[in-house]
Amino acid sequence: MKQLLYLLFFVFLAFTSYSQIKVPKVEIITQGTKTSLRGLSVVNDRVIWVSGSNGTVGKSTDGGKTWKWVAVNGFEKRDFRDIHAFDATTAVVIAIDAPAFILRTVDGGQTWKTVYQNNTKGMFLDALEFWNEQAGIAIGDPIDGKIFIARTFDGGDSWMEIPDQYKPRADSGESFFAASGTNIAVLDKDEAVFVSGGIRSRIFIRDQVMDLPVIQGKQTTGANSVAVMDANKRKGGKTLMVVGGDFNDPASDSLNCFFSKDRGRSWMAPKEPPHGYRSCVIYLSETRLISCGLTGVDYSYDGGNHWQLISKEGFHACGNARNGASIFLVGGGGKVGKIAFDPNDKKFK
Template sequence: MHRFNSLLPLALCSLIFVAAVSCSQEKSFSWQLVHQQEKLSLRGISAIDSSVCWASGTDGTVLLTTDGGTSWEDRSVPGADSLDFRDIEAFDEKTAVVMSAGEGSLSQLYKTEDGGESWTKVHQNKQPEGFFNAIAFWDREHGVLQGDPVNGRIYVLVTSDGGNSWSEIPLQQMPDGVRGEYGFAASGTHLTVQGENNAWLGTGGRKARVFKTTDKGQSWSSHETPIISGRASTGIFSLAFRDQDYGVAVGGDYNKELQAKKSVAITEDGGTSWQLVEEAELDYRSVVRYAAPYFITAGPSGSEYSSDGGHTWKPIEGTSFHSISVGQDGTNAVWASGSNGRIAKLVIN
């Protein structure tokens, strides 16, 4: 017994040391604001690296920085003042495709190959009931676009030439739709790609489902999720995948932004089945992205990060955002965009 007592202080010291080291290694997350502009809403953002980033939004606005956000160049599309560019996908500081969302002909696609000095309209929606929601690219050539249902089925376009031309996936190849089910043009991230062939898109409204393709959008399967649904303002607003199997879905009710109810779900089988994360308790969130080893999410009431695959979340110091983009250079440069022209970079210390 005496020997045991003599070792107790040493054991306690060891525990204190381990706890101190653990605390000292805990990282801090904050947003560094690099752009603001009143009355400008930016829902599109595409990061290349820590220096180069594109953003897009209302009034036909397109912005570009090549110096890490110190200065921004106005690369807006001429004559597009009436368009709301809700998604942008860039390949480098010269080449980008931007998408406007809107009813009928207001849904359009433009491409630049000279850093936004000039733009070419590459596609305009021809469906009266159509409404573009998001675009995503697997590589510089192959991409996919999702729009609201046409004739009762989710509308999908694909490109194999870098966005210069787009072709429709025949509606009969798409799963049956549900009346009142659609996608949200909230952040350009309810549609996400992974690897060389995989993509997922989330829906909302009457149903909150995930549609999956493993062949670059040629065929799709649909899968139920436990994310809140049933009203026009509810559903999945964003998806992010760590690999071909593990993914996180976020959403909620944009009319009840502070309601933390059925807003986060995870999958471990590539989107076939989804489990609600009850302990997450996140408010409505419009975006989630994966920046290894973290999932990062944001919405009108704030932003959070998760280091355990989306099970628990910790707040990030700073303001609110609509969308997030992770750089393509492997350095995990994370940029965010939001209302009042806000653009920020994530700082991890």
């Protein structure tokens, strides 16, 4: 009897502790267009850039209160799947499908310069990432069995495809998802990590290629996004989080999330996974994360071991300010959302 009382007591404590977790809320700040937004770059608490279908690029310089939208001249029928902004005036955007384009603006989006073009059949750029204001990387689907990678060392003003002998070889049916621009992430000061999906799903870190335990075997399955816990500190992240699933079965949470504490050598599944297919995941702190997908937004307060559904609004991508604390989300129908935390949640601050 005494043991049962002890057990009930600890269960009560656990439930009370869980119920007291201050979960954030999702606020919709703009929506209502026919544009599907997937590119997102949050420079700071005031400057946010987004990109998407119909050659659309949007920018806010007041924390999302007002937006300036442009359809890039000559690219009105293209889909800008990822964007990286350096400040309120300079940004780089990629256009999917052949021919593949990378564009750059230095005047706040009024004009855009083509800084890279590739007419190769099958070209499909998926994502780009930058280590700093000069060095960046773009990744694309395999061409002739080898993963496309291009590098820049001048802030995206010029790009060079790396030689074939240095490109990782892709397996049959293996590709990348341009769902959120986050299948590649900065790992440390000079390394990047990227994840594949499809028939086979793997993680790539320089010359290391490791299998992922996420659901795979179909063209619609696999990893969509990878996040590094201490990437912003550039000390060499060992803790990684990967999300994905099957976008043809968006409500399924089967094998959709795994995390590693040893740089991808071994993986653990959460006790409570995100609630469905997820196309993006980001670290907010050492223990807190946000993940989003077609069926909603999830929040974890314990390093990704438990995920709580905080909104049923579907989004493609989420991102937090590189210099600040704001967190935004983008999705279909021109939708932009913002994460709002309880002002008394001192743990997050």
